[in-house]
Amino acid sequence: MEKPSLLPLLDARLPLSEEKVAEAARLAGIPLAQAWGVVRYYPRYRGLPQGRLLVDDPVARARGFARLLEGADGTHPPLGLEALSPIHVRVEGEKRYVEWEGRLIPFKEFRLPFALGHGDRLLPPEPILELDRYEALGGLLFLRRALKNLLAPEAILEAVEEAGLLGRGGAAFPAHIKMRAVARGEPPRYLVVNADESEPGNFKDRFLLEHHPLLVLEGTLLAALAVGASQVFLYVRDEFEAAILGLEQAIHQLEEAGLLPVPTQVFTSGGLYICGEETALLESMEGKRAEPRLKPPFPVEKGLWGRPTLVQNVETLANLPLILREGPGTWREKEPKLFSITGDVARPGLYELPLGTSLEDALRKAEGEPEGLKAVLLGGAAGVFTRDFAFPLRYKGRLPLGAGAIVAFGKEVDLWEVLLGLAEFFQEESCGKCFPCPLGTAVQVEMVRRQERNRDLVHHLGQTLKGSLCGLGQSAYWAYQSLLEVEGAA
Incomplete structure (x- = not known):
């Protein structure tokens, strides 16, 4: 990193005092007023609720x-x-x-109970935290080849492109396009792993980090070599303390074994939902408030400290070793996706399913009975309520898949109470930078509290929120609008 970042400097000085904030500002080379703006912005510096x-x-x-x-x-x-x-x-x-x-x-x-995981490609047969165990199961083969110049950067990029890997963080953007754009940029280039998983209903990335950190790191390092990154950062939600410790141990093991070709470190997240938006994430890494940037330029052009930066989701990068091991064509035949399935199902957990699996089949995997459900929340807070159980779970479909959260609600559940929780979540997590989001999310909370069913009003609310700078505001009304549709179809 080109200069010391404010957040790690503040973290090292908790609990904070005026003197400690001033010292952190001096070391970061920023004005004291900017440092205090950051302290007042992030919840953990204001003091945790007790x-x-x-x-x-x-x-x-x-x-x-x-x-x-x-x-x-x-x-x-x-x-x-x-x-x-x-x-x-x-x-x-x-x-x-x-x-x-x-x-x-x-x-x-x-750590999340390991028994919650169901799968055999992305998910391990047991928690794998040790290098020798990971290697015994076939891990590190392609990283070793790359380090011996037996696997060229272009070959990695071609495999990702042939596989058609889409980003697993929710946007579903083709991974190879971002990777190639960064690879074309002037050095130094950076790679940032977005592990700030804060979407209600999702825990796929948390599970991978806690139980399969070496897979995540191998995929990350392969991507770093492919794009010519000079430094790697894993931006991990600060509450995932066990995952952070496991990642740091895994990084140390790779370094000791001579298998860490790029300097790699964990960066503790700012601790807000908005930090999952890639440009807000980069702002926080630079020691600022996590507020989305105007785009263009995109991070692949001007990202961290203004340098070409690849920002990818945990699950996206975890697929790289699998694509190389199976071959892009074989991988694509039953393209794996992790789904967090919870709520009114008998076996809530993390399920690895081929993209295109129907919502009904996904629910039945978790021993859920669609006929006994009032609705499903698909995609998390930035998702929709639906009763379309025949819907194929794939990207670019009629309904947003998001990062893969599926929450089932039985016939007796008050969906308006669920919606109120989502509305309050969006209001609380709005960064306040652009006008439509803080205004629209506040109005939405009041409309949901009175269970406003006037579709014209909800439409106008949606039109307001569409003017938001980032996806937080732009998607904040989806669940509200979809609940009215579900009620109308009941």
Whole structure:
């Protein structure tokens, strides 16, 4: 990185004081006023809420939210724990715990139960945290070839292009186009792994980071070699403490084995939903408020510190070793996608399914019964309610697939309570940079609270939010609009 970033400097000085903020600003080479603007912007620098906190996610909203709140001191934003929801966390000073099976487990020790994972291509047969075990299962073969100049950067790019790999973070942009654009740029070039998974209902990236970090790192390093990146950053949500520790251990193992061709480090996320937007992510890495940039220029042209930067999702990069191992054609025949399936299903968890699987078949994999459901939330907060169980789960379809969240709701669930949780989430997470988003999300909360069903009003709300700078605002009304459609079809 070209200069010290403010966020790691602040993190190293928690809890903050005026003197510590001033010192961090001086080391980062920025005005003190800018440093204080950052401190006031990110929640963790303002002080964590204390006590027993109910994780406020769509599943908890469907389980009698008001009753659950009676036993809590407040709420916490979604943490990728929907398969275990309703669930509480406890915050005591700077220490954070997950309340699970009658125990308080520190964040740095808590991993999603491995039994939640169902798959055999992207998902491992057991948690793989050690280098020798990963290599025994066929890992590192192509990274070693690349390091011996037996696998050229262009060959990696051609394999990704032939496979037709689309980004798995929600936008579904062709991976090879971004990679080639960065490779054409002037050095230095950077690669940033977007592991700021904050979409309600999703936990695929968290699971991969916690149980298969070496796969993620191999895919990341292959991409870095393909685009000629001089440095790699894994931008990981700060609550994923166990994943961060596991990644740092895996990086150390690769370095010790002489298999780390590019300097690689973990960068702790700013801790907001908007940080998952690639340009807001880059702003936070540069020590600023996580506010989306105007595009163009795009990150592939001017990204981190103004240099060509490849920003890719965890699951996207985890596919690279698989594409090279199976061959692009074989990989594409049953293109794997990870789906986080939760709510009113008997076996909530993470399911690896071929793209094109019907929503009904996906639900039945998790032992859900479509005929007993009122609706499904597809795609998370930036998604839609639907009863189209025949819908094929693929990108560029009629309904947004997003990152792959599927939350099922039974006949007795109050979907307006679920929608209110989503609306409040968007209002809270709006960065406030552009006018339509903070205004529109605030109005939406009030409309949902009174269960406004006037379609013209909802249409006008949507037109307002479409003017937002980034996808957070532009998609904030989708769930509202779709709920009215589901009610009308009932």
